[in-house]
Amino acid sequence: MDDSGNSTQAEIEHAAAFRAELRRFLARTETATAEAGLTTQRYDLLLAIKAAGGQATINELCTYLQMRQTAVTELVKRAGEAGLTVRTQSTVDRRVVLVTLTGEAESRLKRGFEALREDRAALAEALEKLNHTFHTEPHIALHPSLEPPVSAIEAPPLS
Numbered sequence: 807m808d809d810s811g812n813s814t815q816a817e818i819e820h821a822a823a824f825r826a827e828l829r830r831f832l833a834r835t836e837t838a839t840a841e842a843g844l845t846t847q848r849y850d851l852l853l854a855i856k857a858a859g860g861q862a863t864i865n866e867l868c869t870y871l872q873m874r875q876t877a878v879t880e881l882v883k884r885a886g887e888a889g890l891t892v893r894t895q896s897t898v899d900r901r902v903v904l905v906t907l908t909g910e911a912e913s914r915l916k917r918g919f920e921a922l923r924e925d926r927a928a929l930a931e932a933l934e935k936l937n938h939t940f941h942t943e944p945h946i947a948l949h950p951s952l953e954p955p956v957s958a959i960e961a962p963p964l965s
Contacts, residue, residue, distance in 0.1 A: 820936060820939070823936055824933070824936055827929060827932045827933060827936065828929075830929075831925055831926075831928075831929045832846075834922065834925045835849070835922060835925070838918050838921035838922050838925070839918045841917070841918075841921060842914045842915075842917035842918035842921065843914050843917075844914050844915075844918055847881060848881070848884075848885055848888075848890065849915070849918050850870075850871055851867065851871065851878075851881055851882070851885055851891070852885075852890065852891075852907060852911050852914070852915040853915060853919070854866075854867055854870035854871055855867070855891070855905055855906065855907055855911075856907065856912075856915060857870065858870070860906060860907060861904050861905070861906045862904070862905050863896075863902055863903065863904060863905070864878055864879055864882065864903055864905070867882070867905065882905050885911070889908055889910050889911075890907065890908055890910060890911035890914070891905050891906065891907060891908065891911060892905070892906050892907075892908060893905055894906070
């Protein structure tokens with residue numbers, strides 16, 4: 807931001823480049839997941855379950871997917887009807903539903919995940935390059951909520 811609180815041209819260009827890289831990756835994800843027999847929403851669901859250790863609650867999936875509980879419940883229901891997930895009640899708390907992957911889901915997730923390996927690396931490289939360029943511009947400052955905490959930048963001296 808400039809001194810008057812307005813966005814600078816460099817910030818606008820950075821935001822546009824950032825969003826372009828994300829769109830490029832998401833477009834490639836649509837193709838790769840379709841080739842693996844999944845929609846992007848199902849791929850995200852299966853990936854979230856796998857990331858949670860192969861079993862997740864609906865609330866955990868809501869957090870991973872940034873979706874409302876009703877939407878996640880419907881997504882899980884449809885994935886179950888497609889033979890991709892299994893829902894079971896927790897033995898600890900019967901109000902909690904646990905969602906796990908089927909063998910078919912594991913297979914499709916692996917195909918989609920492997921197909922995106924180079925794309926994930928390319929996205930990480932592009933974002934790192936954008937981040938480096940952004941931070942080397944002396945007149946650009948991140949919004950305070952995006953700045954890393956001081957403790958992450960300045961480690962206390964070792965005793």
